[in-house]
Amino acid sequence: MACTTLLVGKKASYDGSTIMARNEDTPNGMFNVKKMIVVQPEDQPRHYRSVCSHVEVELPGDPMRYTNIPDATRGAGVWGEAGINEKNVAMTATETITTNPRVLGADPYVELKKAVGKEGDADYQPEVAGGIGEEDLVTIVLPYIKTAREGVERLGALLEKYGTYEPNAIGFSDADEIWWLETIGGHHWMAKRVPDDCYVTMPNQLGIDDFDLEDAFGEQKDHMCSADLREFIVDNHLAVSVDGDSDHFNPRDVFGSRTDTDHVYNTPRAWFMQRYLNPYDEDWDSPEALHTPESDDIPWARQPERKVTIEDVKYCMNGHYNRTPYDCYGDKGNEQSRHRYRTIGINRTSELSVLQIRPYAPEAYRAIQWVALGSNPFNTLVPVYTNIDVTPEYLSGARDLVTTDYLYWSDRLIAALADAHYNDNLSTIENYQQTTLAFGHENIRLTDAELAAKGRDSAGMDDAEIHKALEAANQKECDFLKKQTDALLHSVLYTAAMHMKNGFFLSDN
DSSP: OOOEEEEEOTTTBTTSOEEEEEEEEOOTTOOOOBOOEEEOGGGSOSEEEOTTTOOEEEOOSOOOOEEEOOBSSOTTOOOOOEEEBTTSOEEEEEEEOOOOHHHHHHSOOOOOBOOBSOTTSTTOBOOBOOOBOTTTHHHHHGGGOSSHHHHHHHHHHHHHHHOBSSOEEEEEEOSSOEEEEEEETTTEEEEEEOOTTOEEEEOSSOOOOOEEHHHHTTTOSSEEEOTTHHHHHHHTTOOOOTTOOTTEEOHHHHHOOOOTTHHHHTHHHHHHHHHHHSTTTSOOSSTTOSSOTTOSOOOSEEOOSSOBOHHHHHHHHHOSOTTSTTOTTOSSSOTTGGGSSOOSSOTTEEEEEEEEEOTTSOGGGOEEEEEEESOGGGOOOEEEESSSSOOOHHHHOOOSSOOTTSHHHHHHHHHHHHHTTHHHHHHHHHHHHHHHHHHHHHHHHHHHHHHHHTTOTTOOTTOHHHHHHHHHHHHHHHHHHHHHHHHHHHHHHHHHHHTOTTOOOGGGO
8 A cells, every 4th residue: 555645724734725745655666657747628538448447437528727647657547646627626646545344345346357258259258347546536537626525526426336446535625625535345435524723644544533424414514425325334234333323433443444554554654743743732652652653543633733834744744753763764762663664755655746725825826736756755845836738847757767857767866875875965955855945935925926016816717928927937946946956966976976885995994
């Protein structure tokens, strides 16, 4: 399993924005080269066929323009992962989650069944398509939704119709709301609105820990679900609450997992993020701590002790249990403890998108997609305005060929070189991150101010002048970033070279 998600409600964020962040991590043993692009309506398919499951979906004829971060080579499908459309609605898909055998026995995954035998023979069995999954979701949902709530409704209907072949969780946000949807077996799902004054931590595990079916089948203020979820729970004896309240329950107990693997792969990541964002609310480290890295009851949503910034989000998504006995780069604990738990900022990260919808900014330049590529402890975030027609070549041009012409491969090289000499490179990397993030914030501030000074506050989303101005700002960002990244690569390469085992100097004698 892969990926880590952090959601921040508008009253919990530093500037009133809704913020969704997710690391996309690849399976072990492979690189997954990513690029950032804009998909125009004329390039959006009207008839979609999944590479993984062969499911075919007829799509509406009126798609909107949207950004996404697909695989650079399309052999395994699109895998768009995260983006923002021209209505300033964001989507991230997906966080792989967990379930239990009782759920899968009641509603199995809809998996591709390949053809058996030879067509025309008496015993021939034709292929049966599977359901929808991570490969497909951004492509078949994001271009058609005008609010976060509509995202839940559209995806929920698709899941009920086509099913899914894997357990996934998906985030939707607009300037006012964040919704989190989790699949349940093959066809069922539930979604919960993130409280405005809270953040949510999601580490590859079914996460929602409180659900109200009465609201989901009534006002739907904070909860939505598949049409027959109540009957599904009752008919399959999934309810395990001892208080007998079947309409208000903990979904982790009903639909989720509680395995030994969770305690080394999943729950520690939630513990680290909440330990960072709420350092004084609990005693996190003593033997008497309320929550440990292996606790099953770490809250899904929590109020932070102070407003959460973009830099806080990046620190969490970098996380390797910094300054704890579990830090793989640290000097606390011992060799066993330092490699006990799966890190957040792992070597297998392909990209991180931090999707920010700023309610105070005019609609034409309200949305920012902050992008990082490769392993997060060693990279930086690039703020990209999304109301554009093209993205800079530095972000969009990556292919399988390793070259420093593109940010993806530069970040991969920096991480591979710096990892073995982490402490020697730490100050240089921290300076790089501070310099580039500061430039990013400044570039946004100046671009916003320049457009406001020109009276462009009420410009429409299709305004050509706005598109050009935002594309110029994005290019300026990438031009600066490339110089800084090339310099960082030079530095970490020098450090790694000086530590080579075949080094020898006369002064060594």
